[in-house]
Amino acid sequence: TARQLPPMFRALSWTLRGLHCSSIPLSTRMFSERADKSRSLADKVAVITGSTKGIGFAIARHLAQNGAHVVICSRKQWNVDQAVTTLQKEGLSVTGTVCHVGKAEDRDRLVAKALEHHKGIDFLVCVAGVNPLVGSTLGASEQVWDKILGVNVKAPALLLSQLLPHMENRGGGSVVLVSSVAAYMPISKLGVYNTSKTALLGLCKSLAMELAPKGIRVNSIVPGLIKTDFIQMEKTLPYTLSDLNKIYGLQRLGEPEDCAGIVSFLCSSDASYITGENITVAGYSPKL
Numbered sequence: 001t002a003r004q005l006p007p008m009f010r011a012l013s014w015t016l017r018g019l020h021c022s023s024i025p026l027s028t029r030m031f032s033e034r035a036d037k038s039r040s041l042a043d044k045v046a047v048i049t050g051s052t053k054g055i056g057f058a059i060a061r062h063l064a065q066n067g068a069h070v071v072i073c074s075r076k077q078w079n080v081d082q083a084v085t086t087l088q089k090e091g092l093s094v095t096g097t098v099c100h101v102g103k104a105e106d107r108d109r110l111v112a113k114a115l116e117h118h119k120g121i122d123f124l125v126c127v128a129g130v131n132p133l134v135g136s137t138l139g140a141s142e143q144v145w146d147k148i149l150g151v152n153v154k155a156p157a158l159l160l161s162q163l164l165p166h167m168e169n170r171g172g173g174s175v176v177l178v179s180s181v182a183a184y185m186p187i188s189k190l191g192v193y194n195t196s197k198t199a200l201l202g203l204c205k206s207l208a209m210e211l212a213p214k215g216i217r218v219n220s221i222v223p224g225l226i227k228t229d230f231i232q233m234e235k236t237l238p239y240t241l242s243d244l245n246k247i248y249g250l251q252r253l254g255e256p257e258d259c260a261g262i263v264s265f266l267c268s269s270d271a272s273y274i275t276g277e278n279i280t281v282a283g284y285s286p287k288l
């Protein structure tokens with residue numbers, strides 16, 4: 001029998017048995033295995049905050065194209081409806097709900113929505129972020145500090161604590177935070193925002209260490225300037241977008257899609273030994 005053979009022949013014997021016993025023709029099986037592999041996130045469930053526009057929307061589309069069931073959210077019902085309709089029309093498995101990540105009851109609703117159709121949650125991508133202030137850091141009111149730190153830093157941690165049991169049920173998972181190069185290279189007049197993005201780098205490291213024994217990986221992406229509505233308010237800053245363009249190595253501003261592939265990779269099993277990393281997506285900035 002196969003058991004009496006040396007290990008190398010034993011393996012070969014089992015392989016040949018598998019080929020003989022299967023009723024599926026070899027060519028079909030090879031094709032379907034390839035097809036499954038190309039959808040690296042097949043049957044996984046992803047919750048993505050701040051995902052009805054910009055970077056979050058691009059990530060939602062990419063994860064869904066790679067086979068994930070995606071739950072999107074943002075503060076405005078109209079934005080959620082539009083984004084869900086657009087992605088469903090593309091044949092993608094996407095649902096959504098209103099969720100202001102800074103509100104506990106909204107986070108509860110998001111978790112409930114994710115569990116409505118699926119038995120667990122595999123990925124959390126925290127994209128939602130705010131920057132209501134262009135001005136002096138020390139001139140910022142307590143309200144502004146609370147808002148920026150509440151939405152950008154506290155909310156990802158609190159949402160993850162709510163999702164954690166459902167990730168543990170799946171035997172592991174992957175979390176991706178969205179920081180900014182402003183974490184490393186402070187942008188003038190955005191001090192509170194810069195600080196919140198630096199805090200996210202630390203949050204990533206701490207959570208990665210805490211959750212590693214549970215098989216949950218935590219990484220962050222650190223985007224440079226990406227062309228979205230978010231940066232419109234910064235038109236008042238003492239630089240132009242083309243100034244910034246010059247300092248980035250690849251000589252162009254980023255597109256939301258530039259942030260999507262790396263998130264999909266970090267969620268996939270190809271990244272199964274990567275945790276606690278902060279990965280810059282900025283076309284190379286020599287000043288970093």
Ligand SMILES: NC(=O)C1=CN([C@@H]2O[C@H](COP(=O)(O)OP(=O)(O)OC[C@H]3O[C@@H](n4cnc5c(N)ncnc54)[C@H](OP(=O)(O)O)[C@@H]3O)[C@@H](O)[C@H]2O)C=CC1
Pocket residue numbers: 049050051052053054055056073074075076077079080099100101102127128129130151178179180181222223224225226227228229230231
């Ligand atoms: N664009 C850039 O150059 C860079 C952006 N980033 C970061 O990327 C993230 C996304 O930015 P970007 O895609 O550019 O921005 P956009 O303005 O294009 O999109 C922001 C999205 O987040 C939603 N949103 C805003 N506030 C909340 C909230 N409190 N709760 C839930 N959803 C919310 C918005 O929808 P709604 O209005 O319906 O809530 C929208 O869907 C931010 O964290 C930002 O700091 C980092 C580096 C560079």
Ligand SMILES: O=C1Nc2ccccc2C1=O
Pocket residue numbers: 131180181182187223224225226230231234244
């Ligand atoms: O809000 C931001 N404005 C920026 C300008 C250049 C690079 C990053 C950012 C941000 O994160």
